[in-house]
Amino acid sequence: MIYICDSCRFLFSRAAEPEQCPDCGKYTVRRATPLEQREYQARLQGGLTGPAAKENPYDNPAFFIKYAQMDRSRQGLSAAGEWHVLEPLLPPFAGQRVLDLGCGYGWHCRYAADHGAAQVVGTDISRRMLQTAEERNAGEVIEYRCAAMEELSFPDGSFDIVLSSLALHYVCDFTPLVERISRWLRPAGTFLFSVEHPVFTACGSQDWEYDGKGQIRHFPVDRYYCEGSREAVFLGERITKYHRTLTTYLETLLRCGFALRHVVEPQPPEEMLELPGMRDELRRPMMLIVSAVRV
Amino acid sequence: MIYICDSCRFLFSRAAEPEQCPDCGKYTVRRATPLEQREYQARLQGGLTGPAAKENPYDNPAFFIKYAQMDRSRQGLSAAGEWHVLEPLLPPFAGQRVLDLGCGYGWHCRYAADHGAAQVVGTDISRRMLQTAEERNAGEVIEYRCAAMEELSFPDGSFDIVLSSLALHYVCDFTPLVERISRWLRPAGTFLFSVEHPVFTACGSQDWEYDGKGQIRHFPVDRYYCEGSREAVFLGERITKYHRTLTTYLETLLRCGFALRHVVEPQPPEEMLELPGMRDELRRPMMLIVSAVRV
Numbered sequence: 130m131i132y133i134c135d136s137c138r139f140l141f142s143r144a145a146e147p148e149q150c151p152d153c154g155k156y157t158v159r160r161a162t163p164l165e166q167r168e169y170q171a172r173l174q175g176g177l178t179g180p181a182a183k184e185n186p187y188d189n190p191a192f193f194i195k196y197a198q199m200d201r202s203r204q205g206l207s208a209a210g211e212w213h214v215l216e217p218l219l220p221p222f223a224g225q226r227v228l229d230l231g232c233g234y235g236w237h238c239r240y241a242a243d244h245g246a247a248q249v250v251g252t253d254i255s256r257r258m259l260q261t262a263e264e265r266n267a268g269e270v271i272e273y274r275c276a277a278m279e280e281l282s283f284p285d286g287s288f289d290i291v292l293s294s295l296a297l298h299y300v301c302d303f304t305p306l307v308e309r310i311s312r313w314l315r316p317a318g319t320f321l322f323s324v325e326h327p328v329f330t331a332c333g334s335q336d337w338e339y340d341g342k343g344q345i346r347h348f349p350v351d352r353y354y355c356e357g358s359r360e361a362v363f364l365g366e367r368i369t370k371y372h373r374t375l376t377t378y379l380e381t382l383l384r385c386g387f388a389l390r391h392v393v394e395p396q397p398p399e400e401m402l403e404l405p406g407m408r409d410e411l412r413r414p415m416m417l418i419v420s421a422v423r424v
Numbered sequence: 425m426i427y428i429c430d431s432c433r434f435l436f437s438r439a440a441e442p443e444q445c446p447d448c449g450k451y452t453v454r455r456a457t458p459l460e461q462r463e464y465q466a467r468l469q470g471g472l473t474g475p476a477a478k479e480n481p482y483d484n485p486a487f488f489i490k491y492a493q494m495d496r497s498r499q500g501l502s503a504a505g506e507w508h509v510l511e512p513l514l515p516p517f518a519g520q521r522v523l524d525l526g527c528g529y530g531w532h533c534r535y536a537a538d539h540g541a542a543q544v545v546g547t548d549i550s551r552r553m554l555q556t557a558e559e560r561n562a563g564e565v566i567e568y569r570c571a572a573m574e575e576l577s578f579p580d581g582s583f584d585i586v587l588s589s590l591a592l593h594y595v596c597d598f599t600p601l602v603e604r605i606s607r608w609l610r611p612a613g614t615f616l617f618s619v620e621h622p623v624f625t626a627c628g629s630q631d632w633e634y635d636g637k638g639q640i641r642h643f644p645v646d647r648y649y650c651e652g653s654r655e656a657v658f659l660g661e662r663i664t665k666y667h668r669t670l671t672t673y674l675e676t677l678l679r680c681g682f683a684l685r686h687v688v689e690p691q692p693p694e695e696m697l698e699l700p701g702m703r704d705e706l707r708r709p710m711m712l713i714v715s716a717v718r719v
Contacts, residue, residue, distance in 0.1 A: 328623055328645055338633065338644065347644035349633065350623055354691050354706045375670065379687040389684045392674040396649050411649045
């Protein structure tokens with residue numbers, strides 16, 4: 130049986146349920162969920178590195194509070210540096226059934242509803258995020274559902290459009306998820322997502338290389354072909370993300386019956402270039418946006 | 425009128441033909457070709473950086489001799505680290521009309537002919553490369569033609585397959601070339617190419633970042649969104665290549681009427697990992713292979 134400690138996220142195997150975590154010693158051990166069990170198996174098989182995935186940092190109060198201060202959290206879509214690239218790639222929503230995986234505060238759900246979607250399902254693993262979504266971005270056609278996207282289940286052909294904004298890099302197993310998304314979509318349905326760019330996730334630190342005076346020298350790439358978990362610091366908290374190559378992102382889509390419509394690495398818009406640090410974002414790609422259609 | 429110096433490759437404009445190069449002083453000035461003239465115009469408009477493109481380093485004797493020593497030059501396709509990925513992506517050649525842009529020694533032309541191609545046109549800007557191609561990889565259905573690929577012209581629908589191996593990063597203007605390739609191909613024809621990966625070309629130096637002991641620390645990425653020429657050292661010679669983003673490669677194909685079939689970043693094969701430096705190639709992507717079909 131696989132167990133996990135809710136305090137330190139240590140994943141381990143025992144014949145009988147232990148009282149204490151063998152790593153941190155706290156009494157916060159429970160049986161691992163199916164997702165956590167798969168993570169444990171993947172780690173055993175050497176496909177992953179680093180400690181157990183903290184797959185839901187957004188319910189960590191310290192993280193949640195800091196996330197809430199970000200421009201994109203306070204001001205919504207238009208404050209996101211990639212929105213000017215993402216918005217023109219969105220399909221028409223009128224009358225469509227939309228699924229948003231990792232919907233967070235629900236900004237994209239609200240946008241779809243405001244643009245005539247017939248039904249919007251927003252899912253997120255974080256209860257705190259969904260509470261905010263319910264408060265700020267509720268709507269008659271919108272339903273928010275708390276679940277890990279790897280554990281969702283829908284009848285075939287349930288949706289016309291599947292969206293996911295900056296969430297898929299928290300998912301360990303990409304292929305089974307894309308297979309399921311392909312089935313959830315009707316033929317000719319759209320799957321549009323943004324993720325952190327493989328250049329950005331490869332090394333793990335997600336930080337620049339600096340010279341002795343603290344000036345940026347360049348952005349480091351390493352371990353590119355070593356796919357798996359990476360520990361980065363985001364908003365001052367340690368957070369686990371999964372690095373995948375560009376090959377894996379695109380070939381998985383092609384293999385699962387998608388045709389690629391757009392593959393875009395968004396640059397910050399001209400009017401944001403004077404914001405602190407924004408001009409440096411011209412030096413490396415940080416995000417990847419992919420639009421695909423189920424053939 | 426635009427002139428170029430054949431010694432130092434200085435590109436400049438004069439009302440009357442000068443005797444000496446205003447840069448190096450040598451008497452090796454001639455009128456610029458249309459391609460060189462376009463390069464000059466592009467530089468004037470600020471679209472490019474660095475000195476004038478040496479678009480044909482392969483006719484530089486020192487470079488040519490060193491290139492001839494490389495495993496891939498001496499042993500052909502099977503000695504190229506990406507061949508095990510490229511070969512399975514090749515379309516069936518039987519009865520097909522094939523164009524190979526930047527064919528070099530003609531290894532791919534010979535492969536196509538050996539696999540039943542009805543007609544193979546191999547083009548390269550370097551006379552020296554084509555001499556070797558004629559010596560080593562001649563064939564009844566193969567015709568070698570010395571030309572810059574930007575200056576080629578064929579009737580619409582002339583080819584079933586267009587190949588290009590590690591040559592398109594020497595081309596300044598990608599879009600007009602892809603537009604022409606799209607016209608040269610019959611509908612449902614295949615365009616398959618490899619290029620140096622945007623991660624590899626972004627910075628310019630194409631070298632690792634080392635620590636004080638000469639050990640590799642990581643691979644640097646910089647100036648990613650600043651497309652244009654880069655001066656790198658390859659086989660000890662300075663050489664100009666053109667950096668383009670992944671977005672530009674893929675979106676240009678999509679815009680020019682291609683459907684993407686494969687986008688693969690090849691890793692070295694297991695059996696080559698013990699060759700000097702090869703294991704480091706797992707730390708960064710060096711090449712990009714794209715297979716596309718004209719819709």
